[in-house]
Amino acid sequence: MTVPSSLLPTLLTLVIAAAGGALATLVGLPAGWLMGGAMAVTAAAMAGVKVAMPDRLRDVAFLLVGMSMGASVAPDSLSLITRWPVSIAALAIELVLIIAATGWMLTKLFKLDAGTAYLSSFPGHLSFVMGIAASGVGDARQIVIIQVIRIMMLTICVPIGAMILPIEHFDVSVVTTTLQWWELLALAAACIVGGQIFVWLKVPAGFVLGAMAVATVAKLGGLYTAALPGPLVLITFIMTGALIGSRFSGISRREFLQAAWGGLIATSMTVAIVTVMAWIVASIVQMPFGQVWLGLSPGALEGMGALGIALGYDTAFIAAHHVIRLLMLSFAIPAVVVVIRRREAATMEGQRQ
Template identity: 75%
Template sequence: MALELVIIIATTGWMLSKVFKLDPGTAYLSSFPGHLSFVMGIAASGVGNARQIVIIQVIRILMLTIAVPIGAVFLPIDHFEPPVATAFLSPVQLVLLAAGCIAAGLVFKWIRVPAGMVLGAMAAATAAKLGGLYTESMPGPLVIITFVLTGAMIGSRFVGITRSEFIAAAKGGLIATAMTVAIVTIVTVGVAQVVDMPFGQLWLGLSPGALEGMGALGIALGYDTAFIAAHHVIRLLMLSFAIPAVVWWVRRRERLPPP
């Protein structure tokens, strides 16, 4: 996974810098597969063009969200019938579970775990499930509302961006996303030769971002979601160290006199 991240960041960052003439800060911050809030926080401090970065990053998330389920139909992935829910959480259980997830998320955020609210909530819900505190499923309407709000959140990232600005950055975002998906697929093919796991499960675990989407798709396809989530946690932890290192390199490079 570490090698995969290095290849993705190096190649897509180089492409955005050389082909689309983006400054190094914008190019390399746009190339990171994940940690959008962290990346945007750094961009807000004056590294790179925040508008272009958010377009490219959101394009990546959007394309992954759209393309991965379609790819799951055509790629050589073993399909499993998803389990059919027969019992659902009661209102009291939902409130208690939500409170536990929020508390765990705040703790994770306080100790500076990447994507703390998401990972903290996942950890709390998983612990409660494995501990036998509940066995029921989430109510269908609540799941639908959650997906709608997720889509609205992604769309809100485009507020205030002009059409010309969007098109210019979107071209780079599409190519960068295609390169990233190709790299992940090649790496997954190699890993699948030495690891006895379904190709789809490996791909979802090594996918460049969209933690929630990959987890949801893993559940739908019957894969080991713990495996998928663990790899995404490792990816986010690696990015926590990689992003500051690359920013330091970019700033140092910008301070150097031209040859």
């Protein structure tokens, strides 16, 4: 039986992600299946290998991440809500600092136009950012490269930080019972419906959040208590790593190198700001530093959520803060674009005079 040629890039991507994940796990890297897979697929894409994650398979990955996050929510996690106002305030301050600092740096140091610089500096909401870029604001190719570098670096930083920093975090719970196949199918069906509803409602990261919402409500409501099967969680990590790495598909090495330094420096500034804010919040509210860091980190929800599961953190806290960040950006992005366009119009008017 031959494999259709259209499926070969997808199968190759998954094999590369699995191999990279296995190697990273073998050498003892935290969250190895996720981080190793993402790094391996990224390296393959940069080497010219045709990698791909079709939309349907991407949605399956989103579904699995959402289910895993919901199933990982601790029954007492909502008791921590009283501590969230401090971290949410820090999140708002952090977003202002990141956008202002990295946008300024990209315009002054790398001489990017204001549209490209500030759309590249927004920490998240990539689909919204690229939609605005497609309308004629900034250089869409440079924006996507800098944004993808941000997602990739943030996925790598947390596991490496867990190895070299004295970061306290929860031990990953030991699975004693797992869902039966019929329970798993019922939960998956409900999560698909929930995810589709969130997509119809145009909720950011709707499929992930909809699936997580259903899985969380079902667990807190006592409809199930068992964990997802280990092999399914492993598949989730491999697919998420493949998804992150495949975002480099179609980006030539020349294009990558042109935008790489700007992306690396911007992401390093972002990591520094997030780290300082997370340290302040963790010292005030007495939460594990790593958990706060993941909640404040402007990485992709599916990547940060999967890392939260792998490192044993409170997924409800992480997901809630990523939703709030996306909502804040939904208002901030159009406002900043309006300011940019007014400045560009004023500059053109001044040149004509």
